[in-house]
Amino acid sequence: MSGWLPVAPCTPRDCAYHEGAVRPPLPAAGLLAAGCAVTLLGLLCAPAALLLGPGHRDRLVRRWARAVVRAFGVRIRVTGAPVERVRPPTGELVVANHVSWLDIPLLAAVLPARMLAKSEIRSWPVLGPVAALGGTLFIERDRLRALPDAVRTLAGALGAGSRVAVFPQGSTWCGRSAGGRFRPAAFQAAVDAGASVRPVRISYRTGRTNGSGAAAFVGDDPIAASLWRVVTAAGLIAEIHVMPQFSAADEPDRRALARAAQSAVASESANLPPSSVHH
Template sequence: MNPWLPTAPCTPRTCAGHDGPTRPRPLAAALLCAGCALVLAGALGAPFVLMLGPTRRERLIRRWARGVVRAFGVRVRITGGQAPDNAPRTAPGTLVVANHISWLDIPLVAAVYPGRMLAKREIAAWPVLGPLATAGGTLFVERDRLRALPTTVREIGAALREGSRVIAFPEGTTRCGRGGGRYGPAVFQAAIDADAEIRPVRISYRIRPPRGTGRGGRASGPACCAPAEPQGPAGAAAFVGDDPLTASLWRVVTAAGLTADIRVLPPIRAGDRPDRRALARFAQTAVANDSANRSAESVHH
């Protein structure tokens, strides 16, 4: 393994788990089948979706992505920012950056900002998800070849200059809430080269308490979590370390009351900071800042 690849202290044993209310196994199994079926439907329908116009295509992708999250039994809450339907696409495009907790993050971001996802090269070989990612214009990164990085930056920059929306998780790996990882500066260099807008978003997961309790769910995201509670609200959603995908899927569908929150933060102009590292630090601070939890201008369920 390349020693320069990002790593996280999170492991399935210490971070991934759920000690809250659970769904009955038959209901969880039904949700698992429904979610997988919707993912498969997206893979089969991708060639036809690409034939649609940009506006109709993005609207359909957003609905499908939100449907995937909901099919797995997870509520979706989107706050802040301007609704994508009212924000016309222009050149250069937008670099969307988010913290990374789970595989759920991918359809969650697509439910707000459909675009060309940045992903590791190995995903292209995955069954079902690989062809779906390829058809969706995913930009694949060879993470273990540093010499390929300049080529990747040029590809991202070219996509942004053409007006594409590129989605990246600059931490480079998933983390369950024990402090956010450092944002890699490479994607921000592409934004500088294209003079593109950067749109940071914050992802968190919480457990919605049963009706009538009167208490808000506990939130978990990039902020540090207490060592005494390693398996916090994000534990059911966390997909970290060598956690098998099947185990993570079952944990999600069995967790009752799991809610995914995504908050859209104010945009950043690439030229507002002197270099890519300063830009990466600024975006990382914006996502990790507790002020991202303030009441929203708009809320969509």
């Protein structure tokens, strides 16, 4: 991996653990099987979903993504600004903090969007072709020289009116602190395309306590270990706080835009009482 890429200090040993109530092994195993089955079903149906119009496809993606999160035993709580069911006529860059693999279906359950992914995923069995069919934007993250091409690719998608979701911290963080700073590259694409920016804050709770340790997928954590932590964490709630969008033209440059989005995501105003809980 290139030395210029951001690296979080979070490690599985120090950050990825659950301190609350634990679900017994048998029910947890059932949730694990259900979550994997719902995920696989969606992947197999993805090519057929492309035949639908954008509105119908977005509704289907939202329902499937919500079903994936719930199948793994996690409830979803949505707060903040209303989300338009019709996509805006101009491109929209959705930017969020990054805690877990759960963040991806969680975002899709509220704001279906094209995702950015490292180019290696394109060659993965099953997931690679499905991601490509779903409009994923593949970029080379390990080469600094490839960054201008990545910005142009993202700007092109935004300029064509797409909604694109990115995690500008560049790595997962455990969620117990503000995390890493938002890198400005994706925001340059929003500036170039004249797109809007939609900040989103993602957090996890178990009851009244921070549940980020159960959801965290950090460092060299094996995916199997992370999946098991999630399904054994009783009462895990994924909270997504959607903030109002603003124009990239509202800030003088990409760095100011990145700071404004990061400040919005880190704001205490994101921690409002829940407006809805989906059981």
